[in-house]
Amino acid sequence: MAGYPEAHPGLPTPTPLADDGRGTGWTSNVARSRNTGDLIFQSLTGLGAVVVVAVVGAILLLLLWKSMPSIQRFGLGFITSSDWDPLHERFGAWPSIYGTLVTTAIAMLLAVPLSLVTALFLVDLSPPWLSRIVGTGLELLAAVPSIIYGMWGMTVFASFMQRWIEPGLAGTLGFLPLFQGQMNGMGMLTAGLILALMILPYICAVSRDVFRMTPGVLKESAYGMGATTWEVTRDVTIPYGMRGILGAVFLGLARAIGETMAVTFVIGDNRHVAASLFASGNTISSTLANQFNEATGIKYSVLVELGLVLFLITVAFEIFAHLWLRRLRNAGGR
Amino acid sequence: MNSALRAPWALIVCAAAVVAPSCSKSDTLTINGSGASFPYPIYSKWAYTFQQLDGTRINYQSTGSSVGVTQVKQKTINFGASDVPLSEQELDEAGLVQFPLVIGGIVPVVHIAGVEPGTLKLSADVLAKIYLGEIKTWNDSAITALNPDLKQLPDISIAPIRRSDGSGTTWIFTNYLAVVSSDWKDKVGVGKEVSWPAGVGGKGNEGVAANVAQIEGSIGYVEYAYAVQNKMTYVLLQNRKGRFVAPSLESFAAAEAAAEKTSDWASAPGFYVSLVDQPGDETWPITGATFILIHKEQADAALAGKMLKFFDWCYRHGADAARGLHYVPIPAGIYGPVEATWDKEVRAGGKPIER
């Protein structure tokens, strides 16, 4: 029966409050408790964890299996080659990889700062009623089907880009090779912008909740010492929630890398790597979306291998984020 | 019960509610087909009408020709649809029967200020050179020579729009280009997806249409239904006879009739007869049929019977609906040989199917 310490033998006294990141020590002691409810619960959580790993493992195995013919035929040169001739069966992944990296970079560069600052607005600056409406509205952006982003992008947004944004950029920053060349409204820049729009709700909604969960006592002590709102955010809220914010950023990144339909409609398809952002391009996902339904034989295998490459790119980002988080944790002394 | 323990019960109740409908099955037959998106509108119209007459549910989904072929080979669907015909060898290996169900046309469309639909004349050679990237501006002498009565073709560059996704429409278009231009055949070839020497890609017919609408000086190729419904600026294409023809149901049907005269549909393996670049005064050069694939060995005789009854109905009673949606129905002369093949080749448990 809960409530009395003597009913639960083996429960130790809690140790001091500081969390050095490795747990406070009582967790391992508690795990020894023979409370069956705890054991069941812990096993269930373990089950959840195992399912995640099992699914990823299974998908990886499938990708490897189905892409074997392509790996055997094209080898490592596949990654750097820009060939794409389906009739003569020459394929290369580089334009798709390049497009994935560029569109994701554009999306992240725009969406991350915008989301964080919007989250700040929602939590600290706006009145509660406005915060609720705007917050719900942003979550709604996540609900719009990606194919609609694609169709909206292709019909409405591309014209806007062609008439206003692209000439504007060419006029002001046209000395850069990034903003030269024919302006069709469809291309890597448009795709990057639409991706930014799609990942904005994810990063923003999660950051908003992270900001909200900063313990009031920490913020209030800072305010009590005369800090301004921005200073509290910069020095208290963000460091406290850094892990959560990075999680939100990764959520957005994962979405941007894997987004298929929206990008496919506006990126145009180009098998050559071009310097200009106005040019058409391809991402790995758009190549998959375009070609998967009509692929047979070696081409099917090539497309699955592209999927495998995307898997590996995500792994690379993951490792980078992990190292960065560890560096932050060590530097911050938490 | 507190909230934490209530949750699992709620889950179980919900799960039961979701699974319950599966436990009862009614006895209306559902026949599943998938494949080419080109004929999707007409197949869906035929299926709808057939269900009202017969009760059988024909469920056709547009997934792409290759998916349709793969699925019918795997038997995850009952019939597949492909714009690209399979070779005799592939048909024999997979144990499939192939026959055409409807015909349609592909139309080049342009976006040039001042040019009205049906006024610009292009020849096969010029079209091929445009897509090869060899003719680069609209006021090129090759084009102006064909269009003496068009006042001024502007000195702007041509943007050839093509499909970014693999598709049967591209296959028919490149098939045509390969037939009329040996250059195209050598340099590029025929396929659902090719290595395009020039141009901008759009996803699907609607992507090509959107690109053409947006880019001044562009030319693209779309299915006829698209060109008509969206009132696009179609061109007059020169056929084998040398005449400049406008795309229409009549000119597509003329292509089919010409093919019937010169080739023998009945004995062609898989009933595949190329309809591109046919002789004749009024033939439209870029025409193609789309095919259905079914297994020779059918597991369920009743289902196979209904399926063949549906296709028979499409042939004999579906012509008006086809024309209404801008397709050309298969002419009556073909029914006989096709149905003879059904009777001869398609079996369930060793016995022929009754329709």
Add this chain to the structure above:
Amino acid sequence: MAATVTISPQTLRPLAETMRPRSMAWRRGVDLLVRVIASLSACVGLIALTWILLTVCIRGGAAISWTFLTQLPTPPGVSGGGVSNAIVGTCLMTLLAGLAGIPLGLLAGVYLAEYGKNSAVASAVRFAANILMGTPSILIGVFINVLLVSPPIGLGHYSGYAGAAALAIIVLPVVARTSEDMLRLVPDTLRESALALGCPRWRMTLDIIFRAARGGLLTGVILAIARVSGETAPLLFTALNSEYSVRSLDEQTANLTVFIANKGPSPYADWQQMAWGASLLITLGVLSLILIARFTLRERKS
């Protein structure tokens, strides 16, 4: 000769510069600037949101009618078509996907936040969840197709169950990662007080920690459900679509997203309008879900 540093006013001044407290006016100025930027950014988000929603509402609004909600789809040119079967199919498959994916995701999140923490095993699980989140949905569709649809391993036909499975795989990592992050933000003091009072671990997590983090947990669930309700590619390989009413999840099941993918890019105006109508339905459906969920779990003012 070794360089020496002499302490003099000249050397001290740079030091003093960095340590000089900024004036109040400067700090207030920076604060104001940040406020303005934040409000403007929120506006940018709002403008984009309004633009897309307006497009969906205007184009889709014309399609919504009682017929649209209750009838089966019709071919082009035949009026009176609707998406009743697709609505049912999407609801059933999303519900099933949620039933499978959300609890598993929450459990995985609890494992990562409470039990595994920074151990090697937990790092591997977190790694796996991040990878899964980034996998293009088309590949998840292919995966389930091989597993549940195509022979030799699968059932040999498309099914709504396969569709739900594919959607559940998309839901799982999103819920797992966001719930882990949210649970981590709950201060340990709460856990310690609960345990000190003798609360069993599982009770503490479910009743106390979940309640403390519930806003954030709900956000993760909402984002996951919102995302799968708009996914097309995974369903294309698993449940495909159907023009007829949903009789059983053991056959091809109608759904709104593949409906949109089929009808949206067609040349026919009535079909295009139905596609926009379906998009509006998805958006409204998720909106109602959000409102109901937030209302049910709203913070009680104490």
